[in-house]
Amino acid sequence: MTQHSVVGKSIPRVDGLDKVLGRTKYAGDLSMPGMLYAKALLSERASARIDRVDVSRTTSMEGVVAVLTAKDVPGLGRFGVIAQDQPVLVGEGEEVRFTGDALALVAAESQQVAERAVRFIEVEYEELPGLYTIDDALRDGARFLHSDKPGNVCLAAEMRIGEPELALREADVVVEETYNTSRQEHASIETEAALAFVDGQGLLNVHSCVQDPYHFARDISRALGISMNRVRVASPAVGGGFGAKLDITIQHWLALLAMKTRRPVKMMLTREESFRLHPKRHPMRISIKLGASRDGKMVALQAKVISDGGAYTGRSPTVLRVNQMALPGPYDIPNIHVDSRAVFTNNPVSGAFRGYGAPQAVLAREAAIDLLAREIGMDPVQFRLSNCVRDGQKVANKFVMLDSPISLPQVANKLTEAAGLKPVAAGPRELVGRGVAFDMPTFDIGVFPGIGLSGAGATVEMLQDGSVTVYSTAIEMGQGVATVLTQVVAEVLGVDVRDVEVVLGDTNAAPKAGPTSASRQTYVSGNAVRMAAGNLRERILERAGKELEIDARDLVIEGGRIFPVDGSKPGVELAQVAALCFQDGISLREEGWFKASHGALQGHTFMASLADVAVDVLTGTVTVKKLVCSHDTGKAINPLGVIGQLYGGAVQSQGYALTENLLCEDGEVRTASLTEYLVPTSLDIPPELTAVIVEEASPTGPFGAKGLGEHVMGSVPPAILNAVCDAVGARLTRLPIHPQEVLDAIQRNA
Amino acid sequence: MSLEVKPTTRLIDVLRDDLGLTGTKEGCGKGDCGACTVLLDGIAVNSCLVLAVQADKKEVTTVEGLGSPDELHPLQEAFLRNGAVQCGYCTPGVLLSAKTLLDRNPKPTREQIAVAISGNLCRCTGYKQIIDAVADVAQVIGAERAAN
Ligand code: FES
Ligand code: FES
Numbered sequence: 001m002t003q004h005s006v007v008g009k010s011i012p013r014v015d016g017l018d019k020v021l022g023r024t025k026y027a028g029d030l031s032m033p034g035m036l037y038a039k040a041l042l043s044e045r046a047s048a049r050i051d052r053v054d055v056s057r058t059t060s061m062e063g064v065v066a067v068l069t070a071k072d073v074p075g076l077g078r079f080g081v082i083a084q085d086q087p088v089l090v091g092e093g094e095e096v097r098f099t100g101d102a103l104a105l106v107a108a109e110s111q112q113v114a115e116r117a118v119r120f121i122e123v124e125y126e127e128l129p130g131l132y133t134i135d136d137a138l139r140d141g142a143r144f145l146h147s148d149k150p151g152n153v154c155l156a157a158e159m160r161i162g163e164p165e166l167a168l169r170e171a172d173v174v175v176e177e178t179y180n181t182s183r184q185e186h187a188s189i190e191t192e193a194a195l196a197f198v199d200g201q202g203l204l205n206v207h208s209c210v211q212d213p214y215h216f217a218r219d220i221s222r223a224l225g226i227s228m229n230r231v232r233v234a235s236p237a238v239g240g241g242f243g244a245k246l247d248i249t250i251q252h253w254l255a256l257l258a259m260k261t262r263r264p265v266k267m268m269l270t271r272e273e274s275f276r277l278h279p280k281r282h283p284m285r286i287s288i289k290l291g292a293s294r295d296g297k298m299v300a301l302q303a304k305v306i307s308d309g310g311a312y313t314g315r316s317p318t319v320l321r322v323n324q325m326a327l328p329g330p331y332d333i334p335n336i337h338v339d340s341r342a343v344f345t346n347n348p349v350s351g352a353f354r355g356y357g358a359p360q361a362v363l364a365r366e367a368a369i370d371l372l373a374r375e376i377g378m379d380p381v382q383f384r385l386s387n388c389v390r391d392g393q394k395v396a397n398k399f400v401m402l403d404s405p406i407s408l409p410q411v412a413n414k415l416t417e418a419a420g421l422k423p424v425a426a427g428p429r430e431l432v433g434r435g436v437a438f439d440m441p442t443f444d445i446g447v448f449p450g451i452g453l454s455g456a457g458a459t460v461e462m463l464q465d466g467s468v469t470v471y472s473t474a475i476e477m478g479q480g481v482a483t484v485l486t487q488v489v490a491e492v493l494g495v496d497v498r499d500v501e502v503v504l505g506d507t508n509a510a511p512k513a514g515p516t517s518a519s520r521q522t523y524v525s526g527n528a529v530r531m532a533a534g535n536l537r538e539r540i541l542e543r544a545g546k547e548l549e550i551d552a553r554d555l556v557i558e559g560g561r562i563f564p565v566d567g568s569k570p571g572v573e574l575a576q577v578a579a580l581c582f583q584d585g586i587s588l589r590e591e592g593w594f595k596a597s598h599g600a601l602q603g604h605t606f607m608a609s610l611a612d613v614a615v616d617v618l619t620g621t622v623t624v625k626k627l628v629c630s631h632d633t634g635k636a637i638n639p640l641g642v643i644g645q646l647y648g649g650a651v652q653s654q655g656y657a658l659t660e661n662l663l664c665e666d667g668e669v670r671t672a673s674l675t676e677y678l679v680p681t682s683l684d685i686p687p688e689l690t691a692v693i694v695e696e697a698s699p700t701g702p703f704g705a706k707g708l709g710e711h712v713m714g715s716v717p718p719a720i721l722n723a724v725c726d727a728v729g730a731r732l733t734r735l736p737i738h739p740q741e742v743l744d745a746i747q748r749n750a
Numbered sequence: 751m752s753l754e755v756k757p758t759t760r761l762i763d764v765l766r767d768d769l770g771l772t773g774t775k776e777g778c779g780k781g782d783c784g785a786c787t788v789l790l791d792g793i794a795v796n797s798c799l800v801l802a803v804q805a806d807k808k809e810v811t812t813v814e815g816l817g818s819p820d821e822l823h824p825l826q827e828a829f830l831r832n833g834a835v836q837c838g839y840c841t842p843g844v845l846l847s848a849k850t851l852l853d854r855n856p857k858p859t860r861e862q863i864a865v866a867i868s869g870n871l872c873r874c875t876g877y878k879q880i881i882d883a884v885a886d887v888a889q890v891i892g893a894e895r896a897a898n
Contacts, residue, residue, distance in 0.1 A: 013835065021813065022841075024838055189775070189777040189871060240837040240874055271782075644876075648874045679871060685877050
């Protein structure tokens with residue numbers, strides 16, 4: 001195995017020093033002289049026609065500089081990554097479809113004035129019947145939220161393999177259940193913020209915490225009718241994203257206000273506004289049926305999926321497809337039928353959230369598999385392993401390209417090893433249980449035309465003094481991509497990580513990297529950067545070879561020096577060669593472009609989780625005592641960061657399983673604060689939280705690395721659900737697991 | 751330093767807007783998240799819930815006062831070493847909650863650490879590496895005391 005000097009080492013994150021010193025600038029920390037403060041008037045209704053928006057009392061207020069309504073929006077006036085159906089502002093005679101629709105914008109000399117001013121805007125609503133559940137939306141005769149979408153169906157998609165009906169009829173054992181999942185909120189500690197201005201060259205600058213700058217530039221340009229090359233989007237450090245910052249929330253408003261006022265304009269959302277505005281994880285109802293032979297071979301999977309897409313298209317179509325493709329998981333199931341629909345409701349828009357539709361699928365599948373294993377009388381781990389796809393086999397899902405070895409047996413081994421023996425009951429008031437779940441996270445790249453996942457570019461430049469700058473529009477939102485790219489470049493160029501500077505997130509500085517989502521940046525941008533650095537390395541060695549009168553192929557770079565492999569000559573400083581290249585007019589700037597193959601999901605991997613829980617029989621409260629995540633991450637470029645992703649994802653998953661639920665009543669968010677919407681605190685984490693890494697190299701990832709950011713979200717919630725079912729000896733079918741339902745289950749069983 | 755403030759101005763706004771000390775973050779404005787934690791005479795408070803006038807004649811410690819690039823506070827160093835920082839948005843607040851804990855109780859248990867930072871929400875790390883980092887520093891302090 002090749003020895004690496006930087007890749008594979010746990011190093012402190014490269015953006016860490018500034019972060020612990022409090023020097024890192026996030027969007028909300030930016031300011032400019034002459035800056036205005038903006039506030040949006042959000043709709044008070046989730047479903048209504050707007051009869052009148054009267055801003056006359058606002059425009060004359062002291063300190064108010066601009067008040068804009070739908071009439072002031074140039075261009076298409078709508079935005080959206082897949083369908084442009086979401087209005088920048090809703091105008092008179094038009095319809096509001098959720099409480100995140102905005103009716104007017106104010107820019108003022110101070111935050112206080114802006115906040116006061118929006119309260120003086122008068123709006124007349126004409127209430128329309130609201131669709132607040134998927135059943136409301138699908139009911140015969142329900143009104144259509146979008147006239148071009150009959151039946152309120154945003155997307156209907158089917159997947160059919162083999163003869164599932166026949167196979168289920170002939171199966172020895174069949175289990176059937178319906179699972180419901182909640183609307184999960186990202187709750188990044190940083191709320192959305194942006195600062196926009198038009199510069200001296202007439203270029204519209206938007207600085208904001210975003211996960212895909214090029215997409216924002218495209219969406220803003222289309223919505224407001226300006227060409228893309230007149231829009232620059234740059235993201236400073238992002239205070240957590242998890243998918244919430246993949247799509248426009250406020251950036252188009254700031255762009256519009258900056259264009260109209262010709263002054264810098266800033267906005268930072270309150271927590272309540274943030275809860276209302278950005279897209280959530282799709283609540284889904286999944287009815288699943290699994291069939292197996294008596295000796296434990298799964299023969300068929302049938303599922304019906306309905307997802308609540310909320311008021312606009314958002315990312316519902318792609319989330320639904322990922323959900324569908326995730327359903328069969330790592331198993332060899334010859335007959336499959338999945339019937340999926342995403343529907344429109346007057347709820348908050350649903351969109352991307354760590355896992356992108358897969359966690360709901362994994363929950364239903366892994367919970368149902370437990371039922372099946374129990375019915376057959378097999379150990380749940382053994383049952384899963386014996387049904388797992390094997391090397392050389394094809395998975396049912398034809399979109400998955402099985403380009404790395406099937407490491408699930410190893411992953412499962414490590415899992416059970418790390419977990420140890422099943423706990424015994426701790427007290428008279430407690431029931432304990434253990435649950436496992438397996439998964440084959442398969443995101444990425446290439447399979448959906450149109451949303452730009454396929455290609456990623458990056459630029460690497462060496463300067464005269466031998467220091468290196470990397471330019472990329474990958475986004476550092478905490479997951480560690482800046483450190484990963486630094487390590488890749490340092491490894492290839494033989495320089496110290498301290499000599500590498502990473503400039504991220506600016507459309508005017510770097511090529512398109514596509515979204516920082518789908519666990520794809522280590523893989524795609526890692527590859528792009530590796531290519532760019534590789535080309536640069538060749539050029540440098542060539543020049544050094546000339547200098548040393550040695551064939552370039554016989555030279556190596558290490559520790560900032562270039563010397564012959566055989567040590568026959570003392571060699572030369574890298575910086576010296578860089579200076580020579582500069583003198584000779586040799587370019588030391590290279591762009592790498594990585595394109596994944598179209599039509600297949602590249603970069604699948606395997607993961608398994610195990611949970612031990614204790615259930616309080618008097619209160620129904622669930623406590624996770626032990627949580628183990630075992631993950632094939634491919635080559636772990638920075639193990640410290642990898643472990644951090646696994647821990648963080650595991651705890652976020654625990655929140656999804658046990659407490660997190662964005663309640664909406666008549667379209668209004670009822671849990672719009674961090675005391676009502678419960679994300680895990682330091683007191684909620686399992687006393688034993690373990691992450692195990694299996695490193696089965698990816699043949700196509702940089703240094704064998706695979707993606708990992710989202711993967712943990714799949715198997716942890718079903719592991720917890722299965723553990724609770726094991727503890728109480730009854731079925732539970734809903735996330736988050738509610739103590740009352742646990743109590744009911746205990747009673748049912750008594 | 752002396753500064754004139756309006757009676758209704760929050761401490762966080764004076765720090766961020768008037769003094770340009772943007773290391774202190776706002777995540778909710780309601781006392782729910784702890785991102786705005788600063789020390790007032792050594793005690794951790796949510797600066798979004800404190801009026802600036804309440805800081806009159808008191809010592810305010812923000813993350814900017816914790817350490818410098820050349821001389822990091824042991825907690826800052828331990829956070830880096832242990833991977834306790836991801837997006838970093840909660841980090842200033844967590845550091846200050848941890849500092850006030852260690853100032854009063856140099857040898858806390860992991861449970862005591864978890865309690866001390868329980869008012870600081872972190873959505874990225876899952877807290878484990880944060881607790882590791884604080885425990886690391888506590889151990890060093892403990893060892894130093896034992897040596898003296
Ligand atoms: S901003 Fe002060 S506690 Fe959240
Ligand atoms: S590191 Fe992101 S919130 Fe704590």
